[in-house]
Amino acid sequence: VSAVLNGVQGTIRVSDQTRERIVSAAAELGYSPNPVARALRRGRSGSIAFVPRPRAEEHGHPLTYQLGIYIARAAARQGYHSVEVSPETIAGGDSKEQLGFLLSRRADGVIFDAPSSAPDLQRLVDHGIPVVQLLRPLDAVPTATVTVDPKRGITEAVIHLVALGHQRLAYLGKADAHEVERNRFAAFHTALTTNGVPLIDDLVIWGENYTIDEGQRLTRTLLSRGPMPSAIFVSSDVLALGVLRALYAARIRVPDVVSVISYDNTHADMLYPPLTAVAQPLDLVAESAVGQLMDALAVGKDGTMEPRRVVLPTRLCLRESTAAPRAHDAAWPN
Amino acid sequence: VSAVLNGVQGTIRVSDQTRERIVSAAAELGYSPNPVARALRRGRSGSIAFVPRPRAEEHGHPLTYQLGIYIARAAARQGYHSVEVSPETIAGGDSKEQLGFLLSRRADGVIFDAPSSAPDLQRLVDHGIPVVQLLRPLDAVPTATVTVDPKRGITEAVIHLVALGHQRLAYLGKADAHEVERNRFAAFHTALTTNGVPLIDDLVIWGENYTIDEGQRLTRTLLSRGPMPSAIFVSSDVLALGVLRALYAARIRVPDVVSVISYDNTHADMLYPPLTAVAQPLDLVAESAVGQLMDALAVGKDGTMEPRRVVLPTRLCLRESTAAPRAHDAAWPN
DNA sequence: ATGAAAGCGCTAACAA
DNA sequence: TTGTTAGCGCTTTCAT
Numbered sequence: 001v002s003a004v005l006n007g008v009q010g011t012i013r014v015s016d017q018t019r020e021r022i023v024s025a026a027a028e029l030g031y032s033p034n035p036v037a038r039a040l041r042r043g044r045s046g047s048i049a050f051v052p053r054p055r056a057e058e059h060g061h062p063l064t065y066q067l068g069i070y071i072a073r074a075a076a077r078q079g080y081h082s083v084e085v086s087p088e089t090i091a092g093g094d095s096k097e098q099l100g101f102l103l104s105r106r107a108d109g110v111i112f113d114a115p116s117s118a119p120d121l122q123r124l125v126d127h128g129i130p131v132v133q134l135l136r137p138l139d140a141v142p143t144a145t146v147t148v149d150p151k152r153g154i155t156e157a158v159i160h161l162v163a164l165g166h167q168r169l170a171y172l173g174k175a176d177a178h179e180v181e182r183n184r185f186a187a188f189h190t191a192l193t194t195n196g197v198p199l200i201d202d203l204v205i206w207g208e209n210y211t212i213d214e215g216q217r218l219t220r221t222l223l224s225r226g227p228m229p230s231a232i233f234v235s236s237d238v239l240a241l242g243v244l245r246a247l248y249a250a251r252i253r254v255p256d257v258v259s260v261i262s263y264d265n266t267h268a269d270m271l272y273p274p275l276t277a278v279a280q281p282l283d284l285v286a287e288s289a290v291g292q293l294m295d296a297l298a299v300g301k302d303g304t305m306e307p308r309r310v311v312l313p314t315r316l317c318l319r320e321s322t323a324a325p326r327a328h329d330a331a332w333p334n
Numbered sequence: 335v336s337a338v339l340n341g342v343q344g345t346i347r348v349s350d351q352t353r354e355r356i357v358s359a360a361a362e363l364g365y366s367p368n369p370v371a372r373a374l375r376r377g378r379s380g381s382i383a384f385v386p387r388p389r390a391e392e393h394g395h396p397l398t399y400q401l402g403i404y405i406a407r408a409a410a411r412q413g414y415h416s417v418e419v420s421p422e423t424i425a426g427g428d429s430k431e432q433l434g435f436l437l438s439r440r441a442d443g444v445i446f447d448a449p450s451s452a453p454d455l456q457r458l459v460d461h462g463i464p465v466v467q468l469l470r471p472l473d474a475v476p477t478a479t480v481t482v483d484p485k486r487g488i489t490e491a492v493i494h495l496v497a498l499g500h501q502r503l504a505y506l507g508k509a510d511a512h513e514v515e516r517n518r519f520a521a522f523h524t525a526l527t528t529n530g531v532p533l534i535d536d537l538v539i540w541g542e543n544y545t546i547d548e549g550q551r552l553t554r555t556l557l558s559r560g561p562m563p564s565a566i567f568v569s570s571d572v573l574a575l576g577v578l579r580a581l582y583a584a585r586i587r588v589p590d591v592v593s594v595i596s597y598d599n600t601h602a603d604m605l606y607p608p609l610t611a612v613a614q615p616l617d618l619v620a621e622s623a624v625g626q627l628m629d630a631l632a633v634g635k636d637g638t639m640e641p642r643r644v645v646l647p648t649r650l651c652l653r654e655s656t657a658a659p660r661a662h663d664a665a666w667p668n
Numbered sequence: 669a670t671g672a673a674a675g676c677g678c679t680a681a682c683a684a
Numbered sequence: 685t686t687g688t689t690a691g692c693g694c695t696t697t698c699a700t
Binding site: 034035036037039040045049055059061062064065066068069072081082083084085086106212241244245248249251253267269270271272273274 | 368369370371373374379383389393395396398399400402403406415416417418419420440546575578579582583585587601603604605606607608
Binding site: 013014015018037039040041042043 | 669670675676677678
């Protein structure tokens with residue numbers, strides 16, 4: 001019966017008549033297999049878990065939401081289920097319990113976005129559960145990772161601005177807490193140099209975190225530093241929320257007076273004006289992560305992963321927050 | 335051993351010495367129970383599932399995100415796990431499989447936010463799995479529900495505007511697809527009447543869906559209808575995104591020229607200016623839903639629920655998108 | 669081609 | 685107080 005219902009491949013070991021009997025009986029009884037029993041027996045649950053980034057990141061939801069969807073889709077394509085396990089629960093209650101939840105074959109593999117707890121990760125790895133870290137991995141734990149190289153998109157952004165005629169570019173970013181931050185600024189800096197645009201120290205402003213308030217603060221600082229830039233590159237959408245708020249309060253219109261480009265593209269399409277932004281390929285990130293898990297879980301494999309490091313490129317998404325600088329800006333004294 | 339490790343209450347049926355031996359042995363071996371086996375044996379998984387609203391709702395993510403967190407927290411407080419099961423997966427692949435996933439004791443109870451598939455729900459109910467529907471329930475299926483009565487918050491909103499001196503109020507809403515929409519407008523209308531403010535037909539504009547584009551479109555229509563309102567009530571935050579975009583494009587400042595109040599409070603705190611908005615108590619919604627599930631799942635109970643209907647009030651959240659109307663507005667001809 | 673049985677890891681009921 | 689055992693529902697091996 002089990003073989004028939006599961007459509008076992010191998011040799012056809014059942015007469016058509018019996019198969020028919022089995023199938024119709026199952027239908028009549030409304031039978032559906034109990035996945036828990038199946039998981040116990042198989043040692044595999046058939047589902048993977050996605051643990052979003054810690055909630056501490058104010059307004060991190062669109063990214064989490066999108067990743068969740070892409071992961072669910074990618075998993076579904078492979079016949080896998082995916083569930084999202086709130087980091088709240090993990091960090092909150094006794095994390096031992098929660099981890100046990102993931103550990104003990106309830107999820108065959110786990111995808112973490114920007115995890116914050118190395119010990120938790122390590123325990124999973126120690127238990128032989130395949131783990132992939134996304135976007136902002138903890139390097140202390142040797143797992144597979146899928147990250148993004150900001151270079152391409154940021155270079156496109158700078159070229160775009162230069163082509164429009166901008167020469168005074170500001171950069172609002174977060175002080176380098178992580179490689180990710182450093183890479184963004186490095187990409188920006190390199191792109192300026194390559195395109196013969198000066199990096200103006202006064203127009204590079206560092207904040208402590210990615211929040212709206214911080215974005216406002218940095219913008220006010222920028223505005224207080226004398227001659228305005230004609231374009232601002234903001235290193236995260238959440239920061240950009242604050243930038244736009246500050247600009248709105250100061251009655252400085254975008255893109256009429258300043259152009260704005262942000263990084264992330266998570267909120268960009270809901271703002272006004274819609275923001276030109278550098279987008280991370282979250283769909284591909286998810287796909288790659290799920291793919292790696294599936295490889296490790298393929299029949300015959302024991303679930304061990306080599307810690308492969310996939311790096312994906314970014315791209316610029318053109319919208320309406322960029323335009324040529326105002327004519328008289330060009331005539332401004334330096 | 336099982337009894338000791340699970341801290342069974344009843345009579346203390348174990349000598350302290352043996353207990354000690356068991357505990358230390360477990361610690362040494364790094365033992366942690368296999369939840370799958372436990373679930374199979376107990377017939378309870380110890381976790382509940384949250385199925386977010388269909389992704390079709392553009393920019394519905396903050397609400398989903400917040401509900402997810404509140405549900406996770408509430409469940410954790412009760413010693414339960416919660417997982418989020420993407421509606422993508424359910425709607426996408428063969429929904430039978432996915433439902434089976436929820437059905438077959440992988441989740442002891444299920445919380446749906448604004449579900450779209452009555453048959454799926456019905457199947458769960460038929461299988462005796464406790465179900466709670468949130469915010470926009472399918473009345474066809476007799477489950478417990480937790481909904482929100484917009485009246486209080488909307489009344490506060492109108493009173494707030496009237497107190498500021500507004501008399502020309504616009505309402506942008508979605509044509510009544512669901513009781514939820516009707517209730518919002520009804521609350522608005524009643525509040526106007528109660529406060530002696532006229533409902534101006536030209537300033538009530540109906541759209542087809544909650545999208546940014548629709549918000550823009552409705553606003554353009556509004557602007558084309560002659561004398562501006564001094565305040566706009568927008569029946570959803572996503573619509574408000576479009577309203578603000580259209581106002582920005584038309585160089586109409588908020589709240590200097592028009593005040594704006596929106597409903598939902600999901601995006602309101604990230605906009606510019608920060609929006610005064612009517613908030614649904616998502617934390618209480620989650621808490622109530624989880625509580626009802628827990629009641630149904632309490633030891634001894636068989637998981638049957640009476641279809642209780644909890645209704646929670648809204649409240650106004652003051653921010654910066656409302657101000658007194660411009661002086662000359664008062665002098666405007668009607 | 670079909671039937672029988674073992675056993676995944678746990679808990680609960682019962683026996684000693 | 686401790687030890688033994690049945691069995692949750694399934695898959696898979698082995699015997700017929």
